Amino acid sequence: MDILFLKDFRVELIIGIYEWERKVPQPVLLDLEIGLPNSRAGETDNVADTIDYGQVAARIRAACAALRPALVEALAEHVAQLIRNEFGAPWVRVTVTKLAIVRGVKALGITIERGQRGCVMSHMQPAR
Numbered sequence: 245m246d247i248l249f250l251k252d253f254r255v256e257l258i259i260g261i262y263e264w265e266r267k268v269p270q271p272v273l274l275d276l277e278i279g280l281p282n283s284r285a286g287e288t289d290n291v292a293d294t295i296d297y298g299q300v301a302a303r304i305r306a307a308c309a310a311l312r313p314a315l316v317e318a319l320a321e322h323v324a325q326l327i328r329n330e331f332g333a334p335w336v337r338v339t340v341t342k343l344a345i346v347r348g349v350k351a352l353g354i355t356i357e358r359g360q361r362g363c364v365m366s367h368m369q370p371a372r
């Protein structure tokens with residue numbers, strides 16, 4: 245399975261469990277690994293045969309603007325489901341990182357995986 249990735253993708257949103265965190269958007273970094281439903285794009289050189297990472301970034305940025313999760317876990321889950329449902333990815337790994345939010349800790353967050361690695365979506369053509 246080929247894996248598309250986006251690293252250090254910065255979004256800003258209201259996120260957190262404390263009252264002071266619910267007032268101002270804060271930056272969060274997303275690391276995304278997206279399993280591709282087929283591997284044809286390397287042969288065809290056609291973006292229609294893969295997932296367009298620009299569209300993924302735009303869609304996630306728009307979704308985050310409307311989200312106000314309490315937990316990093318909830319943001320990671322939302323992003324993972326969006327990628328799977330809207331882009332047909334059979335497998336995703338999503339890491340959400342908050343920066344300098346806890347004294348003495350440079351970065352913290354969550355990594356989740358959803359779906360099956362190496363699985364081909366039933367409505368898609370298998371890779372040749």
Ligand SMILES: Nc1nc2c(c(=O)[nH]1)N=C([C@H](O)[C@@H](O)CO)CN2
Pocket residue numbers: 259260261262265314315316317342345346
């Ligand atoms: N497992 C988690 N623990 C905590 C979270 C979280 O999202 N997941 N969030 C917070 C606060 O919002 C934090 O960002 C500031 O201390 C605390 N614990």
